[in-house]
Each structure stands twice: as C-alpha cells, then as structure tokens.
Amino acid sequence: MPTPYLQMTGVRKRYGGVTALAGADFAAEAGTVHAVLGPNGSGKSTLLKVLTGVVEPDAGEVRLEGRPLRPRGPRDTLEAGISAVYQELSLVEDFTVVDNLVLGVEPRRWGLRDRAQARRIALPWLERFADAFGGRVPADERVLGLDPGERQVVEICKALVRDPRVLVLDEATASLRRRQVEVLFDVVEELREAGVLVLFITHRLAEIRAVCDRATIMRGGTDVTTVTVGELPEQELVELMVGEMAAVGAAPSTAREQVRLEVRDLSGPRVREASFQVRAGEIVGVGGLQGQGQGSLLATLFGAERRHSGTVLVDGREVRPRSPKQAVRSGLAYVPGNRGTQGLALGRPILENMALPSLARRALLGVGLSRRREVEAARSAAGRMATKYGSLDDPVATLSGGNQQKVVVGKWFATEPRVVLMDDPAKGIDVRAKAELFGVVRDLAASGVAVLVSSSDDRELVEVCDRVLVMFEGRVVDDVHGERLTEETLVAAAMRVTGTEVGS
Amino acid sequence: MSAPAPTAAPPPATRRVSRALLATRMPSAATAALLVVAVTASALMQHNFFTPYGLTSNFATILPVATIAVAQTIVVLAGGIDLSIGTIVTLSSVVAVQLMDGDPGRVPLALAAGLATGAACGLLNGLVVAVLRLQPIVATFASSYVFGGLALLVLPTPGGTVPAEITGGYRQVIALLLPVPAVLLLVLWLAWRLLRAHRIGQYLYAVGGNAGASYASAVPVARVRVFSYTAGGTVAALAGIALLANSGSGDPFIGNELTLGSIAALVIGGTRLSGGAGGAGGAILGAIVLTLIQNLVFFAGVPTNARELVNGAIIIVAIALAGLLTARGGTSDGGRGRS
Ligand SMILES: Nc1ncnc2c1ncn2[C@@H]1O[C@H](COP(=O)(O)OP(=O)(O)OP(=O)(O)O)[C@@H](O)[C@H]1O
Ligand SMILES: [Mg+2]
Numbered sequence: 001m002p003t004p005y006l007q008m009t010g011v012r013k014r015y016g017g018v019t020a021l022a023g024a025d026f027a028a029e030a031g032t033v034h035a036v037l038g039p040n041g042s043g044k045s046t047l048l049k050v051l052t053g054v055v056e057p058d059a060g061e062v063r064l065e066g067r068p069l070r071p072r073g074p075r076d077t078l079e080a081g082i083s084a085v086y087q088e089l090s091l092v093e094d095f096t097v098v099d100n101l102v103l104g105v106e107p108r109r110w111g112l113r114d115r116a117q118a119r120r121i122a123l124p125w126l127e128r129f130a131d132a133f134g135g136r137v138p139a140d141e142r143v144l145g146l147d148p149g150e151r152q153v154v155e156i157c158k159a160l161v162r163d164p165r166v167l168v169l170d171e172a173t174a175s176l177r178r179r180q181v182e183v184l185f186d187v188v189e190e191l192r193e194a195g196v197l198v199l200f201i202t203h204r205l206a207e208i209r210a211v212c213d214r215a216t217i218m219r220g221g222t223d224v225t226t227v228t229v230g231e232l233p234e235q236e237l238v239e240l241m242v243g244e245m246a247a248v249g250a251a252p253s254t255a256r257e258q259v260r261l262e263v264r265d266l267s268g269p270r271v272r273e274a275s276f277q278v279r280a281g282e283i284v285g286v287g288g289l290q291g292q293g294q295g296s297l298l299a300t301l302f303g304a305e306r307r308h309s310g311t312v313l314v315d316g317r318e319v320r321p322r323s324p325k326q327a328v329r330s331g332l333a334y335v336p337g338n339r340g341t342q343g344l345a346l347g348r349p350i351l352e353n354m355a356l357p358s359l360a361r362r363a364l365l366g367v368g369l370s371r372r373r374e375v376e377a378a379r380s381a382a383g384r385m386a387t388k389y390g391s392l393d394d395p396v397a398t399l400s401g402g403n404q405q406k407v408v409v410g411k412w413f414a415t416e417p418r419v420v421l422m423d424d425p426a427k428g429i430d431v432r433a434k435a436e437l438f439g440v441v442r443d444l445a446a447s448g449v450a451v452l453v454s455s456s457d458d459r460e461l462v463e464v465c466d467r468v469l470v471m472f473e474g475r476v477v478d479d480v481h482g483e484r485l486t487e488e489t490l491v492a493a494a495m496r497v498t499g500t501e502v503g504s
Numbered sequence: 505m506s507a508p509a510p511t512a513a514p515p516p517a518t519r520r521v522s523r524a525l526l527a528t529r530m531p532s533a534a535t536a537a538l539l540v541v542a543v544t545a546s547a548l549m550q551h552n553f554f555t556p557y558g559l560t561s562n563f564a565t566i567l568p569v570a571t572i573a574v575a576q577t578i579v580v581l582a583g584g585i586d587l588s589i590g591t592i593v594t595l596s597s598v599v600a601v602q603l604m605d606g607d608p609g610r611v612p613l614a615l616a617a618g619l620a621t622g623a624a625c626g627l628l629n630g631l632v633v634a635v636l637r638l639q640p641i642v643a644t645f646a647s648s649y650v651f652g653g654l655a656l657l658v659l660p661t662p663g664g665t666v667p668a669e670i671t672g673g674y675r676q677v678i679a680l681l682l683p684v685p686a687v688l689l690l691v692l693w694l695a696w697r698l699l700r701a702h703r704i705g706q707y708l709y710a711v712g713g714n715a716g717a718s719y720a721s722a723v724p725v726a727r728v729r730v731f732s733y734t735a736g737g738t739v740a741a742l743a744g745i746a747l748l749a750n751s752g753s754g755d756p757f758i759g760n761e762l763t764l765g766s767i768a769a770l771v772i773g774g775t776r777l778s779g780g781a782g783g784a785g786g787a788i789l790g791a792i793v794l795t796l797i798q799n800l801v802f803f804a805g806v807p808t809n810a811r812e813l814v815n816g817a818i819i820i821v822a823i824a825l826a827g828l829l830t831a832r833g834g835t836s837d838g839g840r841g842r843s
C-alpha cells in the first residue's frame with residue numbers, strides 16, 4: 001500500500017493527570033473530506049492541534065507526503081500548507097475583520113503592510129459568505145461586535161485566505177445555521193476537487209453524511225476505527241460515535257394554561273418589536289436564518305443587551321433587569337451563546353464556575369457555603385450531562401470544548417429559575433450529551449418552567465420544541481407549531497419573507 | 505515548540521476587580537477634553553504661554569515625558585509593562601554624558617552608545633519576560649535596581665557637561681513659532697506611524713489583544729514580546745538624551761521617577777493597561793496633559809517634591825475615569841486602534 005498523504009502514528013499527550021491522547025493513529029488521503037468523530041473529551045481537538053503545531057505531543061510522529069513534520073509551532077505548519085479553524089475561536093477582538101483574516105500572513109509592499117492587497121485577498125471570501133452577516137460585508141467592522149455565528153464565519157474565511165493544502169475544521173459549523181453550512185460545503189467540495197485534504201470535526205450527523213468521505217472514530221484518546229461514511233447506516237454511525245443509545249422519542253408537551261413569560265413590542269439593538277408569550281411548562285424555539293437577532297432577543301430579555309422599548313412580564317409582573325444579578329432575582333436564567341467571553345470565567349476552577357450563578361440564592365437562604373455542599377452540587381450537575389473533568393479544582397479552560405459547554409449550561413440548573421433562556425445550548429456537545437441536555441430541559445419544563453431556546457440546528461428545534469418562533473431581521477415573523485412543525489416548514493418560513501425561492 | 509504563556513495560575517478573587525480596571529480605556533473624547541482644559545488653564549495661568557519663549561520651554565519639558573510615554577506604550581500595547589523604564593532613561597543618559605564630556609566631536613559616539621545601552625537594557629527585560637516567562641511587573645521591577653545601580657557606577661554624582669551646541673540647539677525656534685522640541689515630537693510620532701504601518705507594529709496589538717490567537721495565527725509571539733521591550737528601551741534612551749539636552753548635565757537619578765509618569769500619560773492617552781488597544785499618538789497627548797497639569801500644580805504653589813504624589817493621584821483618577829466612561833458607554837468604544 002502506498003504511504004498515505006497524512007499519517008500520524010502513536011501520538012500521545014498527557015495534561016497532568018488527564019490523558020488527552022493515548023497513542024492515537026490516524027491516516028488520510030489528499031482530495032478527501034475526512035471526519036474525526038467521537039464523544040466530548042475523546043481527544044479530537046488535541047489530535048488536530050498536534051497536527052497544526054499548537055500542541056507539542058509527548059510522543060508520536062506526523063508525516064505529510066511521507067516526510068516527517070516536526071513543527072516548532074503554527075508558523076512551521078502554516079508553511080507546510082496546514083491551516084485550521086479552532087474550536088475555541090482564535091480572533092483578536094479589537095481588530096477589524098480584514099485584519100484578522102490576514103493576521104500572520106499580512107501581504108507586504110516596500111516592507112510595509114499592504115492594506116489594499118489584504119482587502120483584495122479577503123473580500124472575495126467575505127462576499128461569498130455575505131449571507132451569514134445578513135447580506136453585509138463587515139470587512140472593516142471590529143470582531144468585538146460580531147455574534148458567535150458571524151465570528152465563526154470569519155474564522156472560516158481566515159483559514160481559507162491561507163490557501164491551505166490541509167484544512168482543519170474543528171466544529172467550524174457548531175454555531176452555523178443551515179444556509180451557511182451549505183455555503184461552506186460548496187467551498188469544501190471545491191477544495192476536495194482541487195486535491196485539498198479537509199479534516200472535519202462535528203457532532204451533527206447530517207453534516208457527516210452530507211460531505212464526509214471517510215470517518216475516524218475516537219474514544220478515550222485513541223482511534224477506534226476508520227470507516228467509509230457512505231457504506232454505513234446512520235444508526236451504526238451513532239453507535240460508533242457514542243456507544244449504544246436509547247432512541248429519544250418525541251415527548252408529550254407539558255405546557256399549561258398559565259402564561260409565564262409575556263413579551264410585548266420588545267426592541268433592542270438587533271431586535272424589533274417582538275411580541276409573544278410562553279406558557280408555563282412550554283418549550284419554545286427561536287429559529288430563522290443566520291444572524292436575524294435570535295441571540296439578541298435572548299440577551300435583551302435577560303438584560304445583557306440594552307432594551308430600547310417594550311414590556312416583559314414574568315407571571316404577570318413586569319421585569320426590567322439592568323444587570324444579570326437582577327435578572328436572576330426575577331427568576332430568569334440565561335445560557336449565553338458565547339461561552340468563551342460571556343458564559344465562563346475561563347481561568348477559574350470548574351467548581352467555582354458551577355457555583356457562581358446560584359451562589360447568591362444559597363447564601364441568601366442562610367445555608368453556609370460549605371465546600372462539601374458546593375462539591376456535591378457541582379458533581380451532580382456535571383454528572384447529569386456526563387461532563388468529563390480531571391478535578392473540580394482545574395481551570396475550566398482545560399476542559400474540552402463540549403465539556404465547557406456542559407458547564408455553561410449545567411451551572412444554571414441550581415438557580416431554580418422560572419424562565420430559562422438558552423442561546424444555542426447544545427453547540428459542540430456530543431449526540432448522547434445532547435439527548436441528556438434536552439432531557440433535562442424537558443424535566444425543567446415539566447416542573448413548570450418556561451423555556452425559550454434558540455438553536456442553529458433546525459433538527460434540534462423540531463425534536464425538542466412545542467413551538468418555534470421564526471425571526472427575520474430582528475422581527476418575529478412566524479409562529480410554527482403543531483402539524484406544521486417540521487424541518488421543511490422551518491426552512492421555508494425562515495426564507496419566505498426574503499422573497500427568494502424556497503430551498504429544499 | 506513554545507506554546508503561548510498559559511493562562512494558568514488564576515488570580516485570587518480580589519484581583520478580578522483590578523483585572524476589570526486594567527481592561528478599561530479612556531475614550532478619545534475624554535483625552536481631547538482634558539487636553540483642551542489643560543491648555544486653556546495653562547494659557548490663563550502662564551501669561552507667556554503662547555509666546556515663542558513659553559512654547560519652547562513647555563515643549564522642552566514635554567518632549568522627554570512624551571518620549572518615555574511612547575516607550576512605555578510600545579511595551580504595554582504588546583501586553584507587557586516596564587517598571588525599569590525610568591532607570592533605562594537614567595543609565596543611557598549617564599553613559600552618553602560620560603562619553604561626550606563636553607566635546608562636540610564625540611557626540612555621535614556618545615549618542616550611539618546611549619541608544620545601544622537602552623536597547624541592551626530592553627533586550628534583557630524582553631528575554632527575561634518572553635523566554636524565562638517571569639511576570640513583567642516582577643522582572644522589570646528587579647531589573648530597575650540593576651540599571652539604577654549601574655547608572656550610579658557610571659556617574660556617581662551629578663556632573664558631566666553636554667556641549668553647548670546641543671543645549672542651544674534644543675531650545676531653538678524654527679520659523680518664529682516652531683520650537684525644536686516640538687519638531688522632534690512630530691518626528692517621534694511619524695516614526696511611530698511608520699512602525700504601525702509595518703507588520704511588527706500590527707503584531708504588537710495582536711499579541712497584546714490575544715496572545716493565544718496570535719500564536720495560533722502564526723504570529724511570532726515571543727519575538728514580538730522581545731521586540732517590544734527592546735524598542736521600548738531604545739526609545740527610552742532617546743528620552744534620556746532629550747533630558748540631557750534640556751538640563752545640560754548628567755545626573756544619576758535623572759529619569760528614575762519618570763516611570764510612574766509614563767504610565768499616567770499612556771492611561772490619559774487612552775491606551776489599555778492590559779494591552780492591545782491605544783497608541784503612541786494618545787500617549788503623546790497624555791504626556792502633554794500630564795506635564796501641563798504638573799506645571800499648573802507647581803504654579804499653584806505645591807512643591808516639586810509632591811510630583812510623585814500628583815502623578816499617583818492622576819493615574820488613579822484617570823483609571824477611575826476611564827472605567828466610569830467605559831462602563832457608561834458600553835464596551836463598544838473599547839478598542840478602536842487609536843494612534
Ligand atoms: N490544556 C489542557 N489542559 C488540561 N487538559 C486538557 C487540555 N486540553 C485538553 N485537555 C483534556 O484532554 C481531553 C481531550 O480534549 P479534547 O479537547 O481533545 O477533546 P475533544 O474530543 O475535542 O472534545 P469536544 O468534542 O468536547 O471538543 C479532555 O479530557 C480535556 O479535558
Ligand atoms: Mg474539541
């Protein structure tokens with residue numbers, strides 16, 4: 001057999017007591033899209049970071065086109081033609097989009113940065129993804145003001161600008177909605193035609209089936225097997241990914257008569273005159289095209305973004321939170337869409353992150369803050385979604401992406417909220433944990449909580465929600481429920497208003 | 505393979521507040537307002553403020569402060585801080601003054617030696633911080649004693665003479681109203697713009713803004729850090745030479761207490777203390793504001809040895825003000841790459 005284009009053998013990496021990679025082998029061919037699959041914390045990101053030179057392995061070898069690659073850092077692998085979209089977004093927030101796209105590869109003229117040339121190489125990619133930014137091309141906007149989906153597209157463009165021979169996409173689609181994923185897949189097809197090797201990490205089954213040729217399944221830091229995607233039924237693929245799993249049937253709605261959350265004419269920076277109600281025990285989804293104000297709607301309700309006008313009632317009482325603290329006190333809980341900057345204190349221990357939102361409540365009840373109780377509460381919250389961690393005292397930043405997300409979500413359960421607002425909560429968590437997460441959400445609803453959840457994955461919305469509000473340019477333009485609640489109607493509802501043809 | 509400095513060693517909870525303060529920035533409008541107030545007040549208090557003489561003497565004191573503020577800005581933008589910067593000023597100036605010793609013919613050699621001294625000090629700081637991974641505050645605080653001590657060995661007591669050509673030239677006025685120090689200040693700013701237009705200038709901001717992202721984007725993070733300290737040291741040496749030209753003789757303590765002022769000036773000028781946002785243009789304006797305020801305080805009869813107190817108070821007020829203004833205006837004014 002000829003030597004593969006890319007070959008990694010016996011790669012090991014330990015972080016203190018945690019084994020991230022326990023002798024993983026990996027091989028892939030040029031001109032293919034190769035998926036790397038597995039549960040959260042199985043070492044996917046670490047493996048690909050070894051390839052890009054961000055992580056130095058304890059042992060193991062990487063060969064590209066038969067030649068050993070011994071990078072001293074990302075500079076060397078960039079030279080070898082490897083570029084990556086990392087799971088934990090790697091943008092400089094104060095820089096403009098263009099400056100981020102060319103960071104590290106700035107074109108030069110007479111020894112100085114050539115900004116005109118930078119725009120020339122950056123703009124075509126941004127234009128191609130213009131839909132993701134609501135039709136604009138934010139070349140000169142600073143990344144600080146972009147939402148998670150938009151940032152992810154910037155990351156993708158940044159990797160593409162580098163003209164890679166090996167492109168690593170580590171959950172690059174986690175915050176993307178269907179239309180943008182399709183644009184990305186078009187690009188991926190072109191790259192495949194051009195002989196580029198695309199390495200693709202995702203937890204979304206539909207995407208694996210749509211673009212991937214081969215798939216390597218990882219578990220516990222080693223590769224379990226490598227399969228050809230087209231030859232495998234979906235159920236088997238799921239089992240390979242996360243082990244056997246009970247099928248989740250649609251649960252009956254637990255919605256009651258009583259209106260828990262009422263929103264009238266709410267306007268904010270990116271929300272326009274939104275009006276709707278959520279009843280106790282009801283799970284309401286927020287869908288639509290990329291970046292139509294879904295995240296803003298939730299943030300504005302919670303008081304994380306400024307409200308311009310409108311009324312919000314919880315159980316008939318008006319609430320107008322000016323700070324997260326006030327919002328929590330009026331019974332709201334919020335899972336923000338951007339875990340890195342809003343959801344977590346990355347450098348602080350896991351235990352502390354778990355305890356933060358509920359601290360005030362428990363201290364208020366006069367329960368002394370005994371460490372044992374804290375640990376117990378954190379353990380059970382973590383256990384509910386099978387969060388993989390070394391010790392509760394480790395900083396959150398050391399967790400794998402999906403496990404960080406579980407902390408973001410899990411920490412709110414202890415606050416006993418009446419209304420839960422979740423911005424794309426299942427982003428980056430594996431199939432099994434996702435089922436568990438939504439199981440927990442259903443339990444919450446059954447206990448009378450009103451849930452408002454946005455998701456970049458239409459399939460999720462259909463499976464979990466009683467009703468879905470479709471947003472367009474900051475307005476709620478449709479309310480899809482009952483028989484109509486299918487992926488197809490959601491797509492149609494999201495686009496009908498634009499006047500463009502209805503996609504499949 | 506050198507990964508970027510890990511975010512390990514989490515700070516105690518009490519330091520979270522100071523973290524947040526370090527992340528604030530003075531909005532440009534506030535800097536401009538302070539400048540207008542300071543200039544107006546100075547013009548009212550000093551009746552000769554807008555005469556050639558008044559401008560020359562003001563710019564003659566502003567230039568060294570502005571230069572050292574620019575030096576500190578280069579370091580701070582890249583995410584560091586240099587507490588030894590005042591002693592670098594001192595050491596390079598005493599080396600230069602010992603070598604020139606009143607002889608105009610030896611000035612080029614003396615200047616070169618002064619600049620080389622500053623660059624070497626900066627390089628040392630940079631290597632200690634970027635390669636040995638010591639905390640910048642600790643490392644440069646320690647090195648300030650080394651540089652200060654060396655300065656005392658080179659020139660134990662105040663003395664040495666600067667050739668009259670230099671001191672005279674420094675106070676000249678071109679085209680009736682343009683003092684030489686003001687022209688030099690302009691040159692300094694142009695040099696900064698040049699650096700800013702170069703890759704390395706951009707990398708200062710990138711590393712200070714997000715070192716991890718920069719590393720993953722193939723920015724040579726360690727080299728940029730070393731560069732920032734070396735460039736800062738070199739510019740600090742320029743400040744030392746400006747001080748010599750202004751005072752006419754050497755002094756083994758001449759720059760030591762300017763460190764605090766350099767930080768005050770850059771905060772007033774809108775540079776974020778945690779790095780990644782701001783610029784040398786702001787630092788120059790900040791230095792002008794700071795110097796004018798110090799002059800005003802002096803005119804108001806407060807003794808000069810209260811200067812440190814004034815500097816300290818100004819830093820606290822400026823940071824508090826920046827924090828207040830940032831909180832009010834949302835984070836959106838946060839980091840426009842002002843320079
Ligand atoms: N910097 C680090 N310090 C300590 N532990 C780490 C670090 N990076 C990763 N780990 C650990 O290594 C293991 C593998 O992590 P990795 O990020 O590769 O998982 P993953 O397969 O990408 O998971 P996910 O699907 O959640 O992104 C995890 O248990 C994680 O906690
Ligand atoms: Mg990962």
